[in-house]
Amino acid sequence: MSNALPTAAELAERLAQGSLSASQLVAQCLDTIAERDGSLNVFLSVEDRQAALQQAEAVDRRRGSGEQAGLLAGLPVAIKDNICHAGRKTTCASRMLAEYEPPYDATVVEKLRDAGAVIVGRTNLDEFAMGGSTENSHFGPTRNPWNTDHVPGGSSGGAAAAVAAEMVPLSLGSDTGGSIRQPAALCGVTGLKPTYGRVSRYGLVAFASSLDQIGPITRDARDAAMMLQAIAGHDERDSTSADVPVPDYLAAIEQPLAGLKIGVLREQLSGDIDPKVKAAIEAALAVLEAQGATLVDVLLPHSKYAVATYYVISASEASSNLARYDGAHYGYRTDERAMREALRREEAELKAAGKDAAVAQLDSPLVRMYRVSRSEGFGLEVQRRIMLGTYALSAGYYDAYYRKALQVRRLIRQDYDTAFAQVDLLAGPVTATTAFKIGEKSEDPLSMYLVDLFTVGANLAGIPAMSVPCGFSSNGLPIGLHLQAPAFEEARLLRVGHQYQQVTDWHTRRPALS
Amino acid sequence: MITRDDVLKVSLLARLQLDEQHLDLMAEQLARIVQYVDQLAEVDTTGVEPMAHPFELTNVFRDDQLRPSLPREQALGGAPRTDGECFLVPAVLGE
Numbered sequence: 001m002s003n004a005l006p007t008a009a010e011l012a013e014r015l016a017q018g019s020l021s022a023s024q025l026v027a028q029c030l031d032t033i034a035e036r037d038g039s040l041n042v043f044l045s046v047e048d049r050q051a052a053l054q055q056a057e058a059v060d061r062r063r064g065s066g067e068q069a070g071l072l073a074g075l076p077v078a079i080k081d082n083i084c085h086a087g088r089k090t091t092c093a094s095r096m097l098a099e100y101e102p103p104y105d106a107t108v109v110e111k112l113r114d115a116g117a118v119i120v121g122r123t124n125l126d127e128f129a130m131g132g133s134t135e136n137s138h139f140g141p142t143r144n145p146w147n148t149d150h151v152p153g154g155s156s157g158g159a160a161a162a163v164a165a166e167m168v169p170l171s172l173g174s175d176t177g178g179s180i181r182q183p184a185a186l187c188g189v190t191g192l193k194p195t196y197g198r199v200s201r202y203g204l205v206a207f208a209s210s211l212d213q214i215g216p217i218t219r220d221a222r223d224a225a226m227m228l229q230a231i232a233g234h235d236e237r238d239s240t241s242a243d244v245p246v247p248d249y250l251a252a253i254e255q256p257l258a259g260l261k262i263g264v265l266r267e268q269l270s271g272d273i274d275p276k277v278k279a280a281i282e283a284a285l286a287v288l289e290a291q292g293a294t295l296v297d298v299l300l301p302h303s304k305y306a307v308a309t310y311y312v313i314s315a316s317e318a319s320s321n322l323a324r325y326d327g328a329h330y331g332y333r334t335d336e337r338a339m340r341e342a343l344r345r346e347e348a349e350l351k352a353a354g355k356d357a358a359v360a361q362l363d364s365p366l367v368r369m370y371r372v373s374r375s376e377g378f379g380l381e382v383q384r385r386i387m388l389g390t391y392a393l394s395a396g397y398y399d400a401y402y403r404k405a406l407q408v409r410r411l412i413r414q415d416y417d418t419a420f421a422q423v424d425l426l427a428g429p430v431t432a433t434t435a436f437k438i439g440e441k442s443e444d445p446l447s448m449y450l451v452d453l454f455t456v457g458a459n460l461a462g463i464p465a466m467s468v469p470c471g472f473s474s475n476g477l478p479i480g481l482h483l484q485a486p487a488f489e490e491a492r493l494l495r496v497g498h499q500y501q502q503v504t505d506w507h508t509r510r511p512a513l514s
Numbered sequence: 515m516i517t518r519d520d521v522l523k524v525s526l527l528a529r530l531q532l533d534e535q536h537l538d539l540m541a542e543q544l545a546r547i548v549q550y551v552d553q554l555a556e557v558d559t560t561g562v563e564p565m566a567h568p569f570e571l572t573n574v575f576r577d578d579q580l581r582p583s584l585p586r587e588q589a590l591g592g593a594p595r596t597d598g599e600c601f602l603v604p605a606v607l608g609e
Contacts, residue, residue, distance in 0.1 A: 103588040196568040210567045239574040308551045328601050330592030365604035371531035383530055388547060390528040404554050406564030446546055462568020
């Protein structure tokens with residue numbers, strides 16, 4: 001393929017040697033985006049060509065003058081459209097924020113820029129990162145580059161598809177319950193959810209604050225190591241960011257696997273799982289074993305409660321976080337005249353019917369403005385989660401749902417602690433099936449929630465986890481191997497991913513695109 | 515079991531305005547989700563401390579120093595209605 005895009009590490013080498021310029025590379029990526037985005041709907045906004053090329057030329061000039069080049073100097077990057085980029089539309093794929101331009105940059109955007117990366121655009125997602133298919137976007141679904149009838153996964157579906165379709169070598173996603181790993185698996189790319197607190201969330205639009213984390217989606221584990229190196233670290237503007245030293249990830253990945261003990265989540269391979277997915281995971285485990293790792297079966301006894309726990313906690317936090325969209329401070333507001341007109345009509349009807357008690361109960365214009373703005377501004381899935389969270393937090397249900405979920409969360413965390421006392425990391429499938437068809441699950445919210453079965457545990461426990469391409473199903477769609485490690489052991493995940501990718505070529509396969 | 519009345523009540527708490535057709539759909543979907551979530555009841559959590567956060571942080575303080583905040587113009591920049599100094603909303607008192 002003439003315009004095949006090498007990995008970020010390979011591109012960085014060519015840029016350093018001078019056999020490729022940042023301006024050429026950025027132009028190539030912008031061309032590929034222009035060519036392919038019509039059929040895939042990956043980008044919600046693309047950077048102005050002149051501005052992006054000027055940034056690239058500045059990188060080339062700095063390099064030419066002998067200045068020390070940053071880790072990502074000249075590399076084009078896409079960011080998920082829930083990461084604030086000053087002066088650009090940051091929409092969260094919502095009507096609520098369709099016109100919103102943040103007045104500041106997220107810390108990761110600053111860090112990318114400091115490392116010399118050139119941000120070329122912002123990618124599609126499920127609205128406010130709520131979903132597993134990128135179908136819940138106000139701006140239409142993203143399509144899977146391997147088969148455009150299928151979803152790319154979600155919520156970082158645009159971020160994963162951008163890398164799979166070779167539009168960019170690197171992209172940033174966010175992961176609250178699997179939103180980096182699941183689309184990475186379904187698009188055949190590598191996705192890493194770092195430890196909670198490893199990467200600053202300053203400027204990430206909040207969904208569920210005790211679970212959200214930003215991470216890289218890349219072609220392979222080496223590129224993920226490179227990108228994590230650039231974005232990890234303490235940030236005093238995010239009080240949940242961890243003040244823990246950042247290791248040298250690129251050095252760590254070179255260490256062979258001899259002596260490593262891997263816990264196999266056998267239960268996840270025995271239930272309702274596509275036989276091709278199961279076979280691919282088992283083949284991948286055999287490869288790791290041949291590379292010197294020891295395999296033992298491990299159980300996470302409370303994992304079957306992970307999805308229920310996750311949905312209570314994430315919806316509760318979402319209902320609180322999304323209270324800020326009130327039609328007053330920023331974002332969408334309903335037409336006030338029509339809203340007042342409707343309120344007057346209701347009042348007249350109630351009075352005519354002699355329902356004085358109901359008249360007294362009628363919303364004030366302010367409350368009605370909030371309510372109508374929010375219901376017009378948010379899509380149905382977002383409203384469903386706000387409703388679920390409000391219900392779980394409301395008087396009489398708080399103990400039965402929210403508090404109970406927090407208790408089960410601790411048991412889930414303890415399961416991981418017990419497992420990691422015996423093994424160095426855990427392995428299993430990211431999902432039980434390959435990418436489903438667009439529309440297949442959109443009528444049934446619960447079936448969509450169950451897609452997260454294997455991924456939500458890492459978010460509840462706050463540990464790092466990664467998806468690594470490990471095969472294809474008979475329908476030609478990619479399969480992902482799920483690796484989970486103890487807190488702050490991203491290096492271990494990246495090392496296993498990288499060593500595995502030294503002897504396999506699944507991560508080098510590309511979809512046939514025009 | 516979640517009823518239509520529950521949904522009405524919660525929609526007010528959540529500051530959402532669901533129309534007739536969506537009220538019924540929401541009641542039905544939430545009922546199914548809550549029924550699924552109800553399986554948490556079978557877990558014995560006697561004596562288990564709730565875990566609100568992956569790393570149980572104590573308060574994080576910074577030095578009490580003055581530093582610039584967002585300029586008013588920028589803070590108001592995304593608002594649907596302002597008078598240049600304040601956010602404007604429908605009158606709260608009287609008409």
